[in-house]
Amino acid sequence: MATDATGSVDGPAGAARLRVLDPDAWDSWYDVLLRAFGGVPEAAEERELWRALTEADRSLGAWDGEECVGTAGAFSFRLTVPGGTSVPAAGVTMVSVAATHRRRGVLTGMMARQLADVRSWGWPLAVLTASEPEIYGRFGYGIGTRQLNLEADTRRVRLAVPPGTDDVRLRYAAPGEVLARCEALYARRVPLRAGMVERLPGWDRLGVLDPESEREGASPLQCVVAERDGEIVGYTRFHVKPKWEHAVADGTVIARDVEALDPAAYAALWRFLFDIDLTSRLIAHQRPVDDPLLHLVSDVRRLKPRERDALHVRLVDVGQALAARTYQGPVDVVLDVEDAFCPWNTGRWRLSGDTKGATCERTTEPADLALSVRELGAAYLGGVTLASLAGAGRVRELRGGALAEASVGFGPGGLAPWLPHGF
Incomplete structure (x- = not known):
């Protein structure tokens, strides 16, 4: 494989030309990506959100004549690093190659061009989450963070909460109505942990994206905020999936976000999630490997913690x-x-x-x-x-x-x- 100065990628069965994404070609470009991930159409609101978030001038397409056969994008992120500083990082995303054009050097060509571009922007890092972890090591990405997926039998787990938990007021709120205040809380959390991303304008919408087609029988997105003296000090966004087995309630709580400024607010939110009526199971994905929840529960094995790779990190400079x-x-x-x-x-x-x-x-x-x-x-x-x-x-x-x-x-x-x- 070789990439020439004009951006063509030579392979054994012909050439694909790399070029920066024309916003007018976004639909055909994005359809190639969806097809590579199975071809299931997205809900209109999800597709429009990703259209709005796509940075066309930082995205590449591989074209075989008039046909798009490869995609790769990058978001303009700032990533927290040890010490609390935020560093410019390319959030590599939307990477795909059409099945008809595999093994022709298309992916390698896009990765080489993208990393050269990131260097030209003066950014020291590129990061991504991988659909298949084995792919990106050969391009210099290492697995830099991991996450826990949890699945608790809430009937058999008790929480030992810290002092002050009972003083935290919880209330339901429409997710959209408190979105700005929740984002402000999230922003206060970002410098405290390496690997967290400063969310750019528009990214707050990702947290409340809730297409019915992806709920799999669960409720619309719900939100509960934790307050102290009128200030929001924590929030959780979640779904509830009802189920009855022989007239016995056996529902599931699906926690999407749990963020708080202090231990009492954090414990109050988790206690709420564990105690929701008519449920006996709680699922929480993408949690930190040192989540304080692990130290609140009476039996950590009942959380069934499963670890997997999360952020892949590449030093560009x-x-x-x-x-x-x-x-x-x-x-x-x-x-x-x-x-x-x-x-x-x-x-x-x-x-x-x-x-x-x-x-x-x-x-x-x-x-x-x-x-x-x-x-x-x-x-x-x-x-x-x-x-x-x-x-x-x-x-x-x-x-x-x-x-x-x-x-x-x-x-x-x-x-x-x-x-x-x-x-």
Whole structure:
């Protein structure tokens, strides 16, 4: 496969030309994406939301003559990194290749062009959520965050709530009516945890998107807010799916969002969800791996926690990315980085930093650790240790003590990194 200066992708069965998305071609471009994911039409409100959120000038299409055969987009995100700073990141999205054009280098061509574009924008990171995790490692993405999916038998789990929980007032509210106040609360939470994304204008609508076709028999979206002295200090959005088995209620609560500013409000919201009448089951997906809920319940096994990959992280500019975060202990190491896909990153980088800041610059000094950019992506937000990657043979220690020093330094410095929603 090769990509020429005009953006064509050569393959064994012909060429597809890459070009920036023309907004007038969005429908045909998006239809290629939907077909690649099974071809089931979306509800009109969902399709229109994604049309509005698409950044055409940061999106690519692969065209075989007049036919669109590949798609790739990027959102202009800012991502929280360890230390609380938000860093520009390309939110890679809507990636697909028509089944008729597989194994022709279309995906590789789009990934190469996209990463070169991200570099030209001056952004240090690209991130994505993967439909198939095995795909993106070869393009330098490492799994940087994980999530928990929970499924609780609420009849057999009790919650031990902290002091002050009973002082929190809960009330139902129409999701749209309190959307702005809930978004303001979410924005206060973003700097507290690496991996969280600052939501741009329009993205608040994603939290209340509620097409009937996707409810699978559950209720319309409901919202309960937690208040103290008239201020919203937490909220949850959820569905209830009624069910009766031999005249016995056996409904399910499906929690979409639970956010709060303090432990008492957080516990009050979860207690509410566990106690909804006529239900015996609670499902909560995409929760942080260190969710405080795990410490509120009487029997964590009854939550049936299942872990899976979430945010895949790619350092587009190694020096800029590593200098943008802080480190949990003094770090002064020379990294020998391999990056075959983005060769501008290949070489030795001296990283010096601590809890106050960092620098990362090119050097000719002897290397202390050797690794690929994929391992740097996995470790970047602190959810994966360099020591564990070394145990798998993916990081090599070249100077005694360097691995321990760097592994501690790359930690998250508090809460585990977490991506609260997909894109």
